[in-house]
Amino acid sequence: MENKDDNYYIGKVLEGQTNYFSYIVERYQNIVFSIALKVLRNREDAEEMAQESFVKAYKSLHTFQGKAKFSTWLYRITYNTCISETRKKKQHFASTDEVQISDEAEEMNLDGIPEENREKVVKAALEKLPEDEYTLIVLYYFEDQSVEEISKVTGLTESNTKVKLHRARKKLYTILNEMLKKDLYTIL
Amino acid sequence: MKTFEEDKELRQLLKSVKPESPGPGFSARVMNRIFAEQPALEQVKQSPVLGKGFWIILALFAVLFAAVALVSGGGSASEQTPALLQQVNTDAVLTGYRAFFEKIANLPAGIAGIFMGASLLVLLEKFLYSGKHAIS
Numbered sequence: 442m443e444n445k446d447d448n449y450y451i452g453k454v455l456e457g458q459t460n461y462f463s464y465i466v467e468r469y470q471n472i473v474f475s476i477a478l479k480v481l482r483n484r485e486d487a488e489e490m491a492q493e494s495f496v497k498a499y500k501s502l503h504t505f506q507g508k509a510k511f512s513t514w515l516y517r518i519t520y521n522t523c524i525s526e527t528r529k530k531k532q533h534f535a536s537t538d539e540v541q542i543s544d545e546a547e548e549m550n551l552d553g554i555p556e557e558n559r560e561k562v563v564k565a566a567l568e569k570l571p572e573d574e575y576t577l578i579v580l581y582y583f584e585d586q587s588v589e590e591i592s593k594v595t596g597l598t599e600s601n602t603k604v605k606l607h608r609a610r611k612k613l614y615t616i617l618n619e620m621l622k623k624d625l626y627t628i629l
Numbered sequence: 630m631k632t633f634e635e636d637k638e639l640r641q642l643l644k645s646v647k648p649e650s651p652g653p654g655f656s657a658r659v660m661n662r663i664f665a666e667q668p669a670l671e672q673v674k675q676s677p678v679l680g681k682g683f684w685i686i687l688a689l690f691a692v693l694f695a696a697v698a699l700v701s702g703g704g705s706a707s708e709q710t711p712a713l714l715q716q717v718n719t720d721a722v723l724t725g726y727r728a729f730f731e732k733i734a735n736l737p738a739g740i741a742g743i744f745m746g747a748s749l750l751v752l753l754e755k756f757l758y759s760g761k762h763a764i765s
Contacts, residue, residue, distance in 0.1 A: 459663060466656040474655070475648040488651045495659045496666065551638045563646045581633070582643040603633075610633045 447511040454502055466495050473519045480523035480572045490526050494519040513590040520594055566616040574609035581606055686751050698732040
């Protein structure tokens with residue numbers, strides 16, 4: 442895979458070399474799919490909507506002005522496509538708001554998570570977050586998107602994004618803490 | 630207590646987790662969909678917003694309109710047109726322009742209704758035709 446920046450591939454696609462779009466798909470497929478999977482909670486639907494998001498991005502590539510990062514633009518398409526799909530299907534997910542956020546949980550030592558289980562534990566904890574909070578956490582911590590960029594993806598105001606990020610982070614810590622406590626009890 | 634911006638440990642932890650990935654061949658499936666839809670996209674890009682038929686019908690309407698305006702005036706079209714051609718100056722054009730709109734204002738409601746109805750039908754035809762190219 443050629444390691445050029447997004448604008449290079451976008452330019453090629455806009456010149457009519459459609460094949461170059463596959464580089465963009467390869468680069469972003471995992472995050473696009475992860476967001477879709479979190480919102481739709483079903484691998485088949487998630488793959489369908491992830492495909493749909495890329496096709497939509499391709500069709501409206503000529504409208505991408507390059508003012509924001511391409512990834513921000515693509516994630517917004519993905520997020521909106523998936524949210525529309527859930528509204529169309531009138532899906533209702535059980536709320537995970539019952540997680541009682543505790544301030545002490547924030548003080549936990551993340552290195553305390555056994556390395557061999559780390560990926561499994563973190564994935565399971567992320568799974569317990571509601572889709573909007575999951576998206577905020579993944580975009581901020583995993584994708585290094587700024588608060589401003591995330592607010593463009595989700596349609597939230599910047600201050601609201603900050604509040605939600607703060608809350609989502611606390612919730613993630615609380616979930617991780619509870620999971621580790623359960624693990625400890627199981628071992629004992 | 631750390632703010633979410635300062636939490637480098639969480640960033641590091643999350644970066645160590647591989648995100649979910651779609652099944653193998655995902656990229657190929659996306660590209661197949663794009664290639665499958667491309668002919669339709671090209672067709673939409675190439676087809677003009679207002680087709681040839683629209684312009685023919687519009688031209689016919691313009692001719693019909695002018696004819697009705699001239700005929701419904703005092704004299705016949707054959708008497709008035711050469712007279713206008715003989716005095717091709719700004720006044721004549723302005724007079725003709727004014728007379729044209731005065732005549733339109735005096736058109737019977739029935740004729741105006743026919744024009745409006747026909748225009749709506751042309752618009753509807755255009756709308757239905759463009760629906761054939763709609764991309765899902």
